[in-house]
Amino acid sequence: MTDYEWKTNVVEMIFSLSNRLQAIGDELDEKTTVKQRLFITGVSRFKEAPTLGELAKVLGCSRQNTKRMSVDLEKMGFVAISKDSNDARALRIGLTQKCAEHFEQLGDWASGSLDTIFTGFDDDLAHSVYKGLLRLAHNTDLLTKANGTAIPEAGS
Structure with missing residues:
Protein backbone atom coordinates (compact mmCIF):
# COMPACT_ATOMS: atom_id res chain seq x y z
CA MET A 1 0.00 0.00 0.00
CA GLN A 105 -29.89 6.32 33.98
CA LEU A 106 -27.93 5.92 30.72
CA GLY A 107 -24.59 5.45 32.46
CA ASP A 108 -24.41 1.65 32.70
CA TRP A 109 -25.50 1.06 29.12
CA ALA A 110 -23.09 3.66 27.76
CA SER A 111 -20.24 2.28 29.85
CA GLY A 112 -20.92 -1.24 28.59
CA SER A 113 -20.98 0.01 25.00
CA LEU A 114 -17.59 1.65 25.44
CA ASP A 115 -16.20 -1.54 26.93
CA THR A 116 -17.43 -3.46 23.88
CA ILE A 117 -15.97 -0.95 21.42
CA PHE A 118 -12.58 -1.16 23.16
CA THR A 119 -12.52 -4.96 23.52
CA GLY A 120 -8.99 -6.19 22.80
CA PHE A 121 -7.37 -2.83 23.55
CA ASP A 122 -4.66 -2.85 26.19
CA ASP A 123 -3.55 0.41 27.79
CA ASP A 124 -0.70 0.87 25.30
CA LEU A 125 -2.93 0.46 22.25
CA ALA A 126 -5.65 2.72 23.68
CA HIS A 127 -3.04 5.37 24.52
CA SER A 128 -1.46 5.12 21.05
CA VAL A 129 -4.83 5.52 19.33
CA TYR A 130 -5.61 8.53 21.53
CA LYS A 131 -2.22 10.12 20.79
CA GLY A 132 -2.72 9.51 17.07
CA LEU A 133 -6.15 11.12 17.13
CA LEU A 134 -4.77 14.12 19.03
CA ARG A 135 -2.09 14.51 16.35
CA LEU A 136 -4.71 14.29 13.59
CA ALA A 137 -6.80 16.93 15.37
CA HIS A 138 -3.75 19.19 15.72
CA ASN A 139 -2.83 18.76 12.05
CA THR A 140 -6.43 19.41 11.03
CA ASP A 141 -6.28 22.65 13.04
CA LEU A 142 -3.12 23.61 11.12
CA LEU A 143 -4.88 22.91 7.82
CA THR A 144 -7.89 24.93 8.98
CA LYS A 145 -5.65 27.91 9.78
CA ALA A 146 -3.75 27.57 6.50
CA ASN A 147 -7.00 27.56 4.52
CA GLY A 148 -8.46 30.43 6.53
CA THR A 149 -11.65 28.56 7.37
CA ALA A 150 -13.67 29.66 10.38
CA ILE A 151 -13.86 26.33 12.19
CA PRO A 152 -12.61 26.66 15.80
CA GLU A 153 -9.67 24.57 16.96
CA ALA A 154 -10.55 21.21 18.49
CA GLY A 155 -9.49 20.61 22.05
CA SER A 156 -8.47 24.21 22.75
Missing part, protein backbone atom coordinates in the same frame (compact mmCIF):
# COMPACT_ATOMS: atom_id res chain seq x y z
CA THR A 2 1.34 3.42 -0.90
CA ASP A 3 1.67 6.29 1.54
CA TYR A 4 -1.28 8.05 -0.12
CA GLU A 5 -3.44 4.90 0.01
CA TRP A 6 -2.99 4.23 3.72
CA LYS A 7 -3.61 7.89 4.56
CA THR A 8 -6.78 7.83 2.45
CA ASN A 9 -7.85 4.60 4.16
CA VAL A 10 -7.36 6.16 7.60
CA VAL A 11 -9.48 9.21 6.72
CA GLU A 12 -12.18 7.01 5.17
CA MET A 13 -12.19 4.79 8.26
CA ILE A 14 -12.56 7.83 10.55
CA PHE A 15 -15.64 8.96 8.60
CA SER A 16 -17.06 5.44 8.51
CA LEU A 17 -16.52 4.90 12.24
CA SER A 18 -18.01 8.31 12.98
CA ASN A 19 -21.17 7.43 11.07
CA ARG A 20 -21.43 3.98 12.64
CA LEU A 21 -20.83 5.27 16.17
CA GLN A 22 -23.43 7.99 15.63
CA ALA A 23 -26.00 5.44 14.44
CA ILE A 24 -25.31 3.18 17.44
CA GLY A 25 -25.34 6.13 19.83
CA ASP A 26 -28.56 7.56 18.45
CA GLU A 27 -30.27 4.24 19.23
CA LEU A 28 -29.03 4.41 22.83
CA ASP A 29 -31.47 7.08 23.93
CA GLU A 30 -34.77 8.07 22.38
CA LYS A 31 -34.64 11.53 23.98
CA THR A 32 -31.21 12.75 22.86
CA THR A 33 -28.88 12.31 19.91
CA VAL A 34 -25.17 11.55 20.08
CA LYS A 35 -24.40 15.15 19.17
CA GLN A 36 -26.58 16.41 22.00
CA ARG A 37 -24.88 14.04 24.45
CA LEU A 38 -21.43 15.17 23.26
CA PHE A 39 -22.59 18.76 23.76
CA ILE A 40 -23.66 17.94 27.32
CA THR A 41 -20.35 16.17 27.96
CA GLY A 42 -18.59 19.30 26.71
CA VAL A 43 -20.51 21.47 29.17
CA SER A 44 -19.77 19.07 32.02
CA ARG A 45 -16.00 19.39 31.50
CA PHE A 46 -16.05 22.99 32.69
CA LYS A 47 -15.86 23.80 36.41
CA GLU A 48 -18.25 26.72 35.87
CA ALA A 49 -20.94 27.11 33.24
CA PRO A 50 -19.13 27.95 29.98
CA THR A 51 -20.01 30.75 27.62
CA LEU A 52 -21.27 29.88 24.15
CA GLY A 53 -17.89 30.89 22.74
CA GLU A 54 -15.91 28.76 25.19
CA LEU A 55 -18.11 25.77 24.50
CA ALA A 56 -17.98 26.26 20.71
CA LYS A 57 -14.19 26.23 20.84
CA VAL A 58 -14.09 22.96 22.82
CA LEU A 59 -16.71 21.30 20.62
CA GLY A 60 -15.05 22.45 17.41
CA CYS A 61 -18.17 24.05 15.98
CA SER A 62 -19.47 27.54 15.35
CA ARG A 63 -20.95 29.74 18.05
CA GLN A 64 -24.19 29.79 16.04
CA ASN A 65 -24.46 25.97 16.04
CA THR A 66 -23.62 25.93 19.74
CA LYS A 67 -26.42 28.39 20.44
CA ARG A 68 -28.88 26.38 18.35
CA MET A 69 -28.03 23.19 20.25
CA SER A 70 -28.28 25.08 23.57
CA VAL A 71 -31.76 26.35 22.73
CA ASP A 72 -32.91 22.86 21.71
CA LEU A 73 -31.55 21.31 24.91
CA GLU A 74 -33.05 24.12 27.00
CA LYS A 75 -36.48 23.34 25.53
CA MET A 76 -35.93 19.72 26.61
CA GLY A 77 -35.03 20.88 30.12
CA PHE A 78 -31.43 19.60 29.98
CA VAL A 79 -29.60 22.94 30.03
CA ALA A 80 -30.21 26.42 31.37
CA ILE A 81 -29.07 29.45 29.39
CA SER A 82 -28.26 32.53 31.44
CA LYS A 83 -26.57 35.89 30.95
CA ASP A 84 -23.07 36.24 32.32
CA SER A 85 -22.96 38.30 35.52
CA ASN A 86 -20.01 40.37 34.24
CA ASP A 87 -20.92 40.67 30.56
CA ALA A 88 -24.61 40.86 29.66
CA ARG A 89 -23.79 40.00 26.03
CA ALA A 90 -22.26 36.65 26.98
CA LEU A 91 -24.53 33.66 27.49
CA ARG A 92 -23.57 30.82 29.83
CA ILE A 93 -24.74 27.23 29.51
CA GLY A 94 -25.39 25.17 32.63
CA LEU A 95 -26.67 21.64 33.09
CA THR A 96 -29.93 21.02 34.94
CA GLN A 97 -30.89 18.44 37.53
CA LYS A 98 -33.15 16.82 34.93
CA CYS A 99 -30.09 16.36 32.72
CA ALA A 100 -28.06 14.79 35.53
CA GLU A 101 -30.88 12.37 36.38
CA HIS A 102 -31.43 11.39 32.75
CA PHE A 103 -27.78 10.68 32.06
CA GLU A 104 -27.32 8.80 35.30
